[in-house]
Amino acid sequence: MTQRFEIPGRLMGRNSQEYAARSHWSKAYEAKESEQERVGWAIAQAGVRPVDGPVEIGFNFIEGGKLRDEDNVIGGATKVVLDQLKRQLIIPDDNPRVVRNLFFRFAFNAPNPHVEVELMPYSEEGRWVYYPPVQGLE
DSSP, X not given: OOEEEEEESOOOOHHHHHHHHHHOHXXXXXXXXXXXXXXXXXXXXXXXXXXXXXXXXXXXXXXXXXXXXXXHHHHHHXXXXXXXXXXXXXXXXXXXXXXXXXXEEEEOXXXXXXXXEEEEEOOTTOOOOOOOOOBSOO
């Protein structure tokens, strides 16, 4: 059974996390805790249930007008979301035995930035991944 939840707003990118860590160790901790709290509320609000077995997780980043590097967005958001899924016991661990695949999509210049996350049961047959064209870069 596929489960979905939506996190309002943009999540902190990897560069922002590193800048916070360089300023003071407690700033990085506070920033990560704040982001994880937002993710936790989104998970609870959507009623996401613990999963049995391995999963694939899809991320759909709906970004606002400012273009951020995809690798920085993925690096920061993936860490926060996986850690919170583990903290709330939705997944037993965030290692490759449990989280088998991660998928990422982006859309830019959206009026309502948010992150959509999908948890899908892992299929032993695997799956062909289709990467749609990036939207909003016209």
